[in-house]
Amino acid sequence: MPIVNLTINNKKIQAQSGQTVLQAAKEAGINIPVLCHHPALPPAGACRICLVEIEKQRSLQPACTFPVSEGLVIQTHSPKVQEARKFSLELLLSDHPLDCMTCNVTGNCVLQDLAYEYNAKGERYKGIQHRYPVDTSNPFIQVDRNKCVLCGLCIRACKYANGVEAIGLVHRGFSAHIGFGADSTMQDSPCEFCGSCVEVCPVGALMPKMSLGKGRDWQVKKVRTTCSYCGVGCQLMLEVKDNQIIKVDSVWDGPSNHGWTCVKGRFGYDYVNHPDRVTKPKVRRYLLDGGPKTKNESASSAPITDSNPWDWVETDWETALTITANKLRETRDTYGGDSIGVLTSAKCTNEENFLMNKLARQVIGTNNIDHCARL
Numbered sequence: 001m002p003i004v005n006l007t008i009n010n011k012k013i014q015a016q017s018g019q020t021v022l023q024a025a026k027e028a029g030i031n032i033p034v035l036c037h038h039p040a041l042p043p044a045g046a047c048r049i050c051l052v053e054i055e056k057q058r059s060l061q062p063a064c065t066f067p068v069s070e071g072l073v074i075q076t077h078s079p080k081v082q083e084a085r086k087f088s089l090e091l092l093l094s095d096h097p098l099d100c101m102t103c104n105v106t107g108n109c110v111l112q113d114l115a116y117e118y119n120a121k122g123e124r125y126k127g128i129q130h131r132y133p134v135d136t137s138n139p140f141i142q143v144d145r146n147k148c149v150l151c152g153l154c155i156r157a158c159k160y161a162n163g164v165e166a167i168g169l170v171h172r173g174f175s176a177h178i179g180f181g182a183d184s185t186m187q188d189s190p191c192e193f194c195g196s197c198v199e200v201c202p203v204g205a206l207m208p209k210m211s212l213g214k215g216r217d218w219q220v221k222k223v224r225t226t227c228s229y230c231g232v233g234c235q236l237m238l239e240v241k242d243n244q245i246i247k248v249d250s251v252w253d254g255p256s257n258h259g260w261t262c263v264k265g266r267f268g269y270d271y272v273n274h275p276d277r278v279t280k281p282k283v284r285r286y287l288l289d290g291g292p293k294t295k296n297e298s299a300s301s302a303p304i305t306d307s308n309p310w311d312w313v314e315t316d317w318e319t320a321l322t323i324t325a326n327k328l329r330e331t332r333d334t335y336g337g338d339s340i341g342v343l344t345s346a347k348c349t350n351e352e353n354f355l356m357n358k359l360a361r362q363v364i365g366t367n368n369i370d371h372c373a374r375l
């Protein structure tokens with residue numbers, strides 16, 4: 001890529017031809033505020049918050065879409081630029097509920113931060129305000145169009161990250177709003193519940209239901225982890241409060257998912273603290289009582305008593321593993337290794353699956369081993 005020379009805020013920098021002013025400024029350590037831009041998605045130039053002053057240009061230009069070229073001279077925070085940003089923000093706030101004190105994303109809202117930085121109030125332009133009903137039809141995501149700033153990031157995430165195109169911009173002018181499917185509810189659209197739109201929404205318009213009212217951004221502990229659901233190994237950032245997972249955020253440098261996830265990785269966390277979750281090994285009671293039961297005695301023929309020998313009872317790992325090993329050995333020695341089959345899991349690591357392979361072929365002596373991903 002050819003290199004071009006330009007000047008931003010009186011600082012001479014170099015950039016690669018094809019980059020935008022925003023990209024070049026970022027690489028030079030110069031911050032230009034954005035609202036409708038996300039580095040993982042194509043730019044749209046929708047919000048006009050990133051406007052900058054470029055010499056020889058008749059009007060201010062959006063840095064997120066304006067390409068660099070040789071000799072550009074740019075001011076990112078001139079009085080004219082700052083006034084234009086404040087104007088755009090005040091127009092947005094004129095049709096935005098100013099309820100930051102109870103809003104779920106307070107402290108983690110781009111619009112709130114920008115309004116504070118540019119001292120933009122919601123009082124300058126009075127007029128009609130939208131009062132959309134909140135769409136709670138989707139089991140995982142709440143849609144509050146009243147808070148939407150029409151940045152289009154959700155539309156681009158759904159299209160370019162997930163390839164679904166469940167969201168679009170419907171109607172025009174003051175009536176424009178995000179619509180799902182044929183302007184239906186989110187639940188009745190082709191949405192696959194991946195949550196990519198939620199991740200990129202800069203305000204509180206799209207919210208994970210699991211997070212509503214559970215805690216502020218500064219009240220949570222953030223824990224980076226690997227998704228436990230499948231072998232792709234998506235990197236996630238869990239938000240934890242009071243030992244409960246209340247939100248899952250993207251990790252943009254995750255090598256296998258680059259920030260995106262499926263529905264399970266994003267929303268499937270109620271099992272972690274669920275009371276039905278098995279957290280200790282369990283064995284049939286008769287195995288602890290010195291069994292075995294006779295070969296023909298079935299569970300249905302067992303007497304129903306307080307201490308039914310077929311009940312599952314909790315034990316410690318040492319006991320459970322010893323019983324399992326003894327039973328496998330007994331079965332192999334009596335009926336041969338091929339009487340045993342082993343199924344492994346995509347939820348395990350590669351190393352764990354490799355060890356099961358060794359156990360099946362070399363210890364038990366069977367090639368009857370398969371993996372849940374093939375079933």
Ligand code: SF4
Binds near residue numbers: 100104105106107205
């Ligand atoms: S979305 Fe942001 S600006 Fe709007 S009410 Fe919530 S915190 Fe405030």
Ligand code: SF4
Binds near residue numbers: 164194196
């Ligand atoms: S959850 Fe995923 S599929 Fe559904 S609208 Fe959002 S980005 Fe599109």
Ligand code: SF4
Binds near residue numbers: 147203
């Ligand atoms: S819902 Fe959020 S991401 Fe989508 S257009 Fe509105 S503000 Fe932007």
Ligand code: FES
Binds near residue numbers: 036046047
């Ligand atoms: S960030 Fe450039 S126009 Fe919105």
